[in-house]
Amino acid sequence: MKRQRLFLHMVKQCLTRRVRFDPDQLETLMAISEEGSFEAAARRLHVTPSAVSQRVRALEAAAGTVLVTRAAPATPTEAGEPLLRLARQLRLIASEAEAALATGPVLDVAIAVNADSLATWFRQVLAAVADRPGTALRLSVEDEGHSHELLRRGEVLAAVTREPRPVQGCSVEPLGVLRYRAAAAPWFLERHRRGPGIDWAGAPLLVFNEKDLLQDEVLAAHGVGRPPVVHRVPSNADFLAAVEAGLGWGMIPHPQLAPAVADGRLVALAGARPVDVPLHWQRWRLTSTALDQVTDDVRRAAAALHRR
Template sequence: MNFEHLKALSAIVETGSFDAAANLLGITPSAVSQRIKALETSAGQILVRRSLPSSPTEAGAILLRTARQIQALEVDAMHSLGQGPEGRATVAVAVNADSLATWFTPVLHQAATWPDTALDLHIEDQDHSTRLLRQGDVLGAVTTEPKAVGGCRVELLGVMRYVPAASAELVQRHKTPDGVNWSEMPMLRFSANDDMQHRILRSKGVEHFPPTHTIPSSEAFLEAARAGLGWGMIPEQQIQRDLTRSGLVPLPGGAAHDVTLYWQCWSMTTPRLERITAAVRRAGSELRQSCRTLCTKSAV
């Protein structure tokens, strides 16, 4: 498969159009079109949706990942030979907001010491981050998916525990002899896809959900809970990190929810990919400790 054809595919997806891809590559739009047609003929199927912006088909996403992997290898090889362009190469990684606000932060400190690398963080729910891997948009992702995406490797990071919590004032207002009034106490959720709170309510037999506030930011979610706007599932690490001023209390009768996290990344080996993988692995040591503790408790 011709590498120049793959570079044309990558440029189209990056810029959103054939004309913009031509400007990026320094060739004519006609040449870009010819390269894509040749690539589609070789693959035997359509690879690019001719829309605005242009986007890869399912087959195109597979080749896009290949194209970006080859480009990453080329950049690293040229740098190793001392012939690469000056500046930083970009490393794209997907991570969920709660991880970024807690255990992932040491990765940022590590990245600050890498003079040849720039991070491009994609904030994505851990249940959906492998989509970005399949599309070739990122080279690594924090995910709940234990099965490796094609062309990727996977390793266990550990467990992230969420605790149902609220401000002491909110709990007091909705206190009952048996605990709290789950059907009336206002609730927080991160997004429309966030069902952790709903699981608690269903376990309590609550069919009609209480007033619900959507707060799509990990830090703002914590502040909203502190303010008494509603109760929510808060990362245990977030609460423990700031016990002195969190003002949050666990909800009586509310069970914790554990989310097992994995690191998936391209199977290829490059210095930058190994560096980011090692940094994520080190940062995830706190999660692995949580995992061992949970496993020990389960064994008992």
């Protein structure tokens, strides 16, 4: 323990000599971002709210601008996002250095992943990390079209995203495509049948949330907009269950659709082309054994995206 404290003191001294941002102040900024308030950050850091305010004011003085919104919840401003990224990088580097000294820290790896990936191919990543008890995954579930924003704000170290252009400070590599097909319960199709297909303009529809536009791509191909009844089910497992229950039709990932069709729970809707969503892996350009290992896990698991 004495060796660990000495090492961390040396790291802090080195950092404060080379940069104008104090590590304790950066840690406080990160705690505010994750906890949502100065008071909650103070409880986590075991200091008073006054100490948290003083650290933030000192950090803002060093940066020359406002870094945290004084609102509920308290969040980093756009100017604060680069410092939040720096804070996370310093925490990961310090944790890995402690691990190298055999002081036994838990390495926290924050990742953003979309719900459909998490429910299908990404589960292999979870199984791989389970074999490394010193690594803790902190997953943020976000739509693949928006997850790169969590990277930009410094809230995660890596993300499964639809965005092929790298966020500043990040590298990007393609993973493959997640294929979706329009599907419904067999009896739902019979109830809303029109000719050889379905009544696209009138059949009730399911969407995951307001960011989910996959169903709209199918409707647009048939020259119609959303029907009067649109259900919102923001959970992958419950979305699938709702389609199987006949609440509406929806876009189902192929890994979930294939077994449901095989046992008669769902049918793929005729006249609807599959929608392929390209996925990419973006991560910070940061020397990190833990992040490298998770990246390798993701590459292996993503091999399933090439088998449709």
